[in-house]
Every structure is written in C-alpha cells, then in structure tokens.
Amino acid sequence: MGLLSSLQQDVGRCLFLPAHGRGAALPNSFRRLLQRRAGYWDLPELPHIGGPLESEGAVAEAQQQAAEHVGAQRAWFGVNGATGLLQAALLAITRPGQAVLMPRNAHRSLLQACLLGELTPVLFDLPFLNDRGQAAPLDAEWLINVLGALPLPTKAIAAAVLVHPTYQGYAGDLKPLIHLLHNEGWPVLVDEAHGSHFLTDVDPLLPRSALHSGADLVVHSLQKSAAGLAQTAVLWQQGDRVDPTRVERSIGWLQTTSPSALLLASCVSALNEWQQPQGLRRLKCRLDDARHLTKRLRRSGLPLLSNQDPLRLVLHTGAIGISGLDADAWWMPRGLIAELPEPATVTFCLGLAKHRGLEQRLRKAWTSLRSAHPDRGAQAAFEPAPLPLVGIPDRSLAMAWRAECETVPLDAAEGRIAAELVCPYPPGIPLLVPGERLDRQRLEWLRRQRILWGDQLPERIRVVRASEPAHEPVAGHG
Template identity: 50%
Template sequence: MKFYEFNIKRKSKIALHLPAHGRGPGLAPGLKWLLNCRPATWDLPELPAIGGPLESKGVVAYSQRIMAERWGADHCWYGVNGATSMLQVALMAMTSPGDRVLMPRNIHRSLINGCILARLKPILFNIPFDPYTGLWQLPDAENFEKILIKIGHIAAVVLIHPTYQGMAGNLTSLVEKSHQKGLTVLVDEAHGSYFAVVPDELPKSALASGADLVVGSLHKSAGGISQSAVLWLQHERVKASRVELALYWLQTSSPSAALLASGEAALNYLASEPGYRNLKRSMKLGHQLRTDLSCAGFPLVVNQDPLRLVLHTAGLGITGLEADSWLMAKGLIAELPEPGCLTFSLGLSPDKRLAKVMLPILENFQEQLLGLPLSPFMIPPFPDTIELELCADIAWCPKKEVISLEVATGRIATETLCPYPPGIPILYPGERIDAKRTLWLQQQHSLWPMQIPSMISVIVE
C-alpha cells in the first residue's frame, strides 16, 4: 500500500492522538470548507492580495493584526513550520549570541536546537519529578525565585505551560518573578493555546499571565492542521522587528497558503461563540470520561486539562509503552506512551459514546494484568542548575567518538538523547556525565530500549 493510500484508508476504532481535530471532526469550520475545495485551487504563492506573515499588506497581514487584537496581544504571526520553528524564532528574537538563557529541564528538543543555531548558553534548572508516574511536575515558585537570585546574569527565561500531559499551575507567579529581575519571558504553550478561551475552568493562558512571547501549536490545541502554529508578542521588551528578522531567517520563503489559512481558521473559531460552546462541550465530555474511568477503578494522573487523559499504567503493573502496544492492537490508539503512563488526547470534538467504547477495551486489558504496581522510578540525578558547555563548536565537533553508556562517566556528550514523543531530552550536547548520570542513563535505556540507544557520542579527550 502506498503512503498516501495508507493515510486515507487506515482506520482505527478509537483514535485518541494528535492532531486535535481527530481526523476531521474537530477541524475549524472555515478550514473544513477550504479542505473540501479542490486542493490545487488553494495551493497559492504570496500574491499581492494574499501577502504573507512578513508582508505589511494583503489578507494575511490584515488577519494577523485582527487576531492579535482579538486575543489580547500586540502582535501575531502565523507559522507554517510548526511550533518548533516558532520557538526558535522567539528564542532568537529575544537574545543575542553568547547570552545565557534559563530553561526548565523538561524543555522540548527544538529549544536546545535553537540555542545551537543562535549560539546561546542554556542553563537548565531542575524541576520536581514524580517517581511513581515517572512524570516531570510543575516548577516550584519559591525554588524558582531562589534560582533567579543565585544564577547570575541571564538574558531571558523560557517556561512551559502546560506540560504535554496537561499539567498547569500558577504561571503568572513565575512570569512576575522573572519580570522583577528585568528578564524577557518566552512560554512554550504548544499544548494549551485554548486556555485563554475558558478562563473560568482552566489556569490562565500564557498571554494573560504576562509572558512576552508565546508560541502555540494549532494542531495540538486548536482545530488546525499539522505544522500550523502561532507566535504572540506583547509588551516592549522585544521589538517586533527582531521577531520578523528571525522569521525571515528561519521560516520558509514559500509559506503554504493552506497552513496560513489553517492558523486563521483555528484561532478565529476558538474565539467565536460557536467555538466556545464546542470547547465547553468537549471539556464536559472529558470530565465525564475521567469520572467513568475513575469509578471503574482505573488510576489516572491528576492534571488540569480535561482533554488530556493520563492513565497511570505503572499503577496497574505495566509500562505505558507495553500498554500502548496492547491497546493499539485492539484499536485504541493513544498519543503518548511513557515508562509509567499513557496519555490520551481527546481532541476538540470527542465522541459522546467514547466511554462506552473505551471502557470494555480497558477492562479487558486490565483482566490480562496479574502483576503488582511497578516499583518507583529512579529520580533523575540532576543538580538544581547546570550550565551546558554548549555552542555550535561542540554540537558540530568533528573530534568525537561513539562509546557505550557503561563507560560514559566523565565524558562530554555531543548529541542529544531524546525519546520522541515527548521530545524531552534526557541528555544534552555539552553535558558532562558523572557516575550517577551513567547509572541513570543505563536505566533509561532499559525503559526506552527502542528510543534510547546503548551507545552515545562524546568528545574525544
């Protein structure tokens, strides 16, 4: 079967994975209309009437201005290279080569790649880790303030809100503490763009929390198609011209008209009354499914996003990766398998019969399990902060060799070790590996054997 035939013909019983449109039902109405037209008719270049993200005239420029006003930002840019590119654009716009940037340990790999491109010096700060679920938790505001005091001069801060698994908290406090130190704040909001739409039920959005730059992924948290993204800018800490220069460097010079339209349609629908009603309906179904599964005895991880359902598989005596393999064979496809959990993305238009279809599969799955809950995971042996010896020279270092994890103690990594998804590296280029890290990395290899290799690349010393 050809690739395009595979994509069209392949059906699953329950597809609870991204994109959030759920293979169509959750698409923004304007985008549905567009996709029903003959594809070749909307594969258009940057004609004068259309323009593009960096043009001052045309419908794209007009749309970006209107959307910024509608969502409460000073500026808005549509992205066609995904949130990955927009995060790198934002990072480059708010810094200069050689700057030190503070980031949480669980940043997406795209940001560390952005540091390589922009020749920045990332400083990673540790965050709480739950050994029972194997998940990173939210930064502690008090500890974050202490880090800001002792870290020395930095140019900017990067934060994540919410996490991939839908955990969110008091982002406003972290932003305020950063601004009090005169720092620019970028928030990776790839998994929670719609937080601004329902402020009475969800934590504040990154824009409402005061962040200077915010990146949203519109296929993860809105009714857009893959690779459509948005970058918001507010306040005066970063000039719009800096963002546009970075976009000029990093974005394609031939942006897809379909992806630009996807960005507009997704954001426009979310901010509309019909979009709000649909979102509220979807969240109500998410709350009900959570209740139904809990009442049936399934352990769920507490989070703040009703459209991210996280099954604590370790509590059932099985890894998330093994559970995912079993459930996928039964037609239930999750979004994110991890050693201790399995995350389902309910999307923006979940079927109201979801519980009736999902519960029998999970109950049959549970009947196959005879083991006790898994032992707690080893807490990552990270210091409160670590400054990477990272620059393009190390990332592209020609003097490197590949060695076994067993003999990695004392060596400096030149490449990223990163299970994908979720795309959060467990080892960064420029990190020196101590004995505790060596043991932990070997354990990670045993947990993610298909994702984490037993051999790594290090600098020749």
C-alpha cells in the same frame, strides 16, 4: 503499504494529535475550502494574500485581527510548527554568547535554538512526581530557589523560558513566576504549545493563559490544542520588553520562503473558531464531556491521574505494574491509539472532536490489558535524574555538536562530553544535552532509563572525540 494508501486507512480510535481528530473537528470555513478542486487553494504569496512577514494582504490582516482579539500587540502565524516559532522567538531575544534560563522539561526545539544561536542553556530542575516519573509545574518558592542557585551572574542571562502546560496537561499559576523573572530584567518566552485553549475565557476552571499572565512571547501549537492542521502555530507578542522588528527578522531568517497558503488558512480558521460564539460553545461542550468522561472512568476503577487540562487523559498503567509503553504496544494493534506512552502512563489526547462510545471502549481496553498482564504489583517509585537544581553544560552546546565525534557504548562513555541530544519522542524532552559531561551517576541513570524507555534510547552514544581540543568554556563559566 505506500504513504498515500496509509493516509486513507482507518487506524482506529483517534486519541492522538492533531487535535482535529482526522478532520472531525476542522472548522466549517476550512472544510469549505478543502471542498474546492484539489490544489486550487495552493497559492503563492500574491499581493492580496501576503504572508506572515508581509505588512499587507489577507494574512497580515488576519494576524492583526487575531492579536487584537486576544489583547496581544502582534501575532505571527507559523508553518513549521511550534518548533519553528519557538526557535525564532528565542533567537529574537538573545545574542550569540548569552545564556537563557530554561526548565529541564524544555522541548528539544529550544535546545536546538540554543545550538543555532550559540546560547548557553541554564537548565533548572523541576519538582518530580516520583509515582510516575514526570515533572510537575513549579511554583514561586521553587523558582526563588532556582534564582538563588544560578551558576552565572544575572547579567549573563538574556531571557527566560517556561513550559506551560506540560504534554500531560499539568499546569500551575504562571503570573508570580513571570513577575519574578521580569524582576530579574529578563523577557519571558512561554512554550504554551499544548495550551492554546487556555486563551479563551470559555471555562473558568482552565488555567490562566501565559499571555494573560504577562508573558512577553507565547507560542501556541494550533494542531496540539486548537483545530489546525499539523505544523500550524502562532506566536503572540505583548509589552515593550521585546522588539517586534527583531522577532520579524528572526522569523524571516528561519521561515521557508514559500509558506503554504493552506497551512496559513488553517491557522486563520483555527483561531477564528474561538472568536465565534458557536466555536466557543463547541469547545465548552468538549471540556464538559471530557470532565464527565474522566469522572465516570474513575468510578469504574481506571486510575486517571489529576491534571489541569480535561482534554488530556493520563492513565496510570504503572499503578497495576504495566509500563505505558507496553500498554500502548498492546492497544495499538487492537485499534486504540494513544498520543504519549511513557514508562508509567499513557496520555490520551481527546482533542476537539466528539467521541461516541469512548467510555465503554476505554473500560474494555483497560479490562483486556489487565487480564493479559495479571497479578502485578504497582511499579516502584521513579528516581529523578541526578542533576543539580540549576546547571549548565560543561562545554558549549554548539561546539560539542559540531565537534569531531565518535559513537561509544554507554558503558564506555564515563567522563566523555555528549555530542548529541538523547531524547525519547514523544515527549521530546532531552535526557542529555550536547556539551554535558557523562559522569558515573548520570550514566547509571541513563542505563536505567534505557530499561524504562526501551528502543527509544540508544545503546551507543555519540561523544566528542577525545582528541578534540577543549573549546572555550560556556558563557561566564570556568
């Protein structure tokens, strides 16, 4: 089937992103725009419209108004997803040769930014939930240990990155973490792609937003956690640790010269939605519905794990010995489409649309999955990656990625330097970063990850050619 027909097909129950649920939750103002003659709205950056980097025009006004509304100093809309804005933000607060502190669960876009900006990622490990093999949010005590184990002098590090919440909706309190990082003299960029709705004050039980926790730069994906189209995002800036001119220069370096007016309009309408009492009421209803649904499903015996975002349902299929990837493969042809299958869980994104009959649908899906995979015990505990609490790649990421390389079977990669990211998607969190050396323990762990992730992980791996000269060591290392 061709793409155009595929897009018109009914694929089943939408429990995936974008959060607008195939248009069901798109704001009315945006729907009215789409009702105009097709393509009518596809305009260039005319003076009265402008773009994210123009100081005048409707886009500039909307950005300023959005920033004022949330108490930020500046806002920039993005048309290349959270990816584009995270990369622009990171490049704005660093210079080539510097290092950045970031967690091991950073999205691949941030590692790619390190590559573009010739930065050294100082990667720190996170608390590990071994019943499901996922990272948990860190707390201040954990971060203090990380800061005590830095492999580089503090001054070699230019900035810090945090991820909040995770894809599965796990979140903690960022305020003390940001305070600790600011005390080191670093600006803090938070990837809050999955937590745009935390910025509303509609629900006291939602975690506090990164912006209200004092972050200097925060990226929201408006398709993941608001009612925007795919690729819409916003970058917020506050305080005086970051120079907005550098952010603008950085966005200008990476952004298309023809930002889509449709996507920009979608950014505006998604953010406006939560400036109106009606939009906020709708969000509150979705959050209440989701909590109610979770409670009822748990009562019916579905093992839903606890998290901090009611709009993400994390079903622990591993509790009955079924991999989340197998469960997803079982449900997908039966019309139940999840967002994030992982080795022990399936995460459903409820998004912002109303779901009629979902409780019954999920109960039935669970019963049919169980009866198709009877008599299994719970999965064994997952093992964390054999990594130090904090570490840096052996070689510069940019040099390893650009080096002459070859592809070898995992079994033959011991002692070699990785030349590419190894990264199941979703969630897009790298298991291996270019420049990291593959010691025996890491390789054995990767081999076991292949059993868990199946085809998502390669059998062969790209490594730096042995004949390549050893490049200069990464910042301050060696």
